[in-house]
Amino acid sequence: MAGLDKIIDQIMEEARGQAQDIVKEAEEKAQALLEEAKAESEKHCAAILREGEAAAAAYESRMESSRDLKKRTALLQAKQELIASVLDRAYEKLCSLEDAAYFDFLARAAEKYALPRKGRMVLSAKDLSRMPEDFPGRVEKLAEARGGALLVDKTPGEIENGFIMIYGAIEENCTLRALFDSNRDQLQDAVHSLLFAEGANP
Numbered sequence: 001m002a003g004l005d006k007i008i009d010q011i012m013e014e015a016r017g018q019a020q021d022i023v024k025e026a027e028e029k030a031q032a033l034l035e036e037a038k039a040e041s042e043k044h045c046a047a048i049l050r051e052g053e054a055a056a057a058a059y060e061s062r063m064e065s066s067r068d069l070k071k072r073t074a075l076l077q078a079k080q081e082l083i084a085s086v087l088d089r090a091y092e093k094l095c096s097l098e099d100a101a102y103f104d105f106l107a108r109a110a111e112k113y114a115l116p117r118k119g120r121m122v123l124s125a126k127d128l129s130r131m132p133e134d135f136p137g138r139v140e141k142l143a144e145a146r147g148g149a150l151l152v153d154k155t156p157g158e159i160e161n162g163f164i165m166i167y168g169a170i171e172e173n174c175t176l177r178a179l180f181d182s183n184r185d186q187l188q189d190a191v192h193s194l195l196f197a198e199g200a201n202p
Contacts, residue, residue, distance in 0.1 A: 083191045090187075091180050095161055099130050106163060107138050109174050116147035119167035125156035127163075 097105065110121065121139055123131065136152040143150035150165065157164055162175035180187070 079192070079196065082195065083188055086191050086195070087180075087184070087187055091176065094176055094180075099132065103132055103135050106174075107135070107142065109179060110139055110150065110163070110165070111142040111146070113172050113174055114143050114146050114148055114150055114165065115167055115170070115172070117167050118149040119143075119165050119170075120151050120153045122153045122155070122157035122159070122164045122166060124159045124161055127161065128154070128156050 094105070106127075131152070139150050139152055153166075159175050160177070162177075162179065165172040165174060
């Protein structure tokens, strides 16, 4: 039996040696796999981080663009409101001119828009009642200078201010609101230049 025990011990010793080799090889493979997985994980993490940084930068850029757009929109709206307010005050001031200045303005408007043909000028009841005595004569002369004839109608029209020139079927609306509206773009540009030109006071 002693020989058998020796053989068994020898086999066990060889098995233990083989087992140690197998374990060592397995550990080395496991370590290699672990390091490979770690490297792959770090690579993925770096890629995710780069993507995250790029996404964050893109988001910040979008937010900055959005803020700039909102700022420009608010500034444009504020400018438009200010211009509209100036034009409204200008219209109110025009409507409230003293009689002499008011009818001088009407005469200049009639001179500009009168047609070289025979017609009549219709005023509001309020303006007929305060019209200077020389106004009808001034209107006739300026119409003649343009090759036409224009008489102030003694019957008031249903208008608030300004006048309407009637040439048969043709009507020239020269109420203050119509004159203002027809020149609104030009007036807005002029007000904008005065208010917001470089070097202008805020």
